[in-house]
Amino acid sequence: MIYEAKEELEQGIRPELKAYPDLSPYDTVFLGFPNWWNTLPMPVVSCLERCDWHGKWVLPFVTSGGGGFGDGIQALQKLCNGAVLSENGSAFLGHQVETSREAIMTWAKAAL
Ligand SMILES: Cc1cc2nc3c(=O)[nH]c(=O)nc-3n(C[C@H](O)[C@H](O)[C@H](O)COP(=O)(O)O)c2cc1C
Incomplete structure (x- = not known):
């Protein structure tokens, strides 16, 4: 699985998704993703x-x-063309996510 992800990254493959979100009702978007190979998953x-x-x-x-x-913020700057990207993004350790609810909520409220 991790090598499939690396191949997608190296070859610039855009996997088709079953559905894509419609952001039109929203002004503010919390955008979360896992770091895969130092950047966004394809x-x-x-x-x-x-x-x-x-x-x-x-x-x-x-x-x-x-x-x-990793390099995810630079990637977002290109991908989210036309958006204003907050400089107060936050990183959480994957293996601590289950116990990070309070830290995540605190960040989310302060970041707005
Ligand atoms: C394909 C793949 C590549 C990854 N590459 C990195 C990496 O470059 N740096 C890093 O800190 N973590 C890396 N990780 C760890 C993930 O960021 C971590 O498992 C994830 O954030 C936790 O979310 P999950 O429970 O959805 O896996 C990688 C994980 C996968 C599956």
Whole structure:
């Protein structure tokens, strides 16, 4: 699975998703993803490329094994064209997510 993800990244493959979100009702988007190979998973790229980001306020957060956003923020700057990206994104350790509810809520409230 992790090598399938690496191949998608190296070859720029955009996996087809079953559904894509319609962001039109929203001004603010909490955008969360896992760090895969130091950046966004390609299925997330597929999704973000289909969205209209104009006028959106984006609050990014990531789960990782320790690498935080990696190059993910630079990738988001290109993919979320037209959005304002918060500089107060946050990183959470994947293996601590189950016990990080309070930290996540605190960040989410403060980030808005
Ligand atoms: C394909 C793949 C690549 C990963 N690459 C990284 C990485 O480069 N840096 C890092 O800190 N964690 C990496 N991880 C760990 C994930 O970020 C971590 O497992 C995830 O955030 C936890 O969410 P999950 O429960 O959905 O896996 C990788 C995990 C996978 C499956």
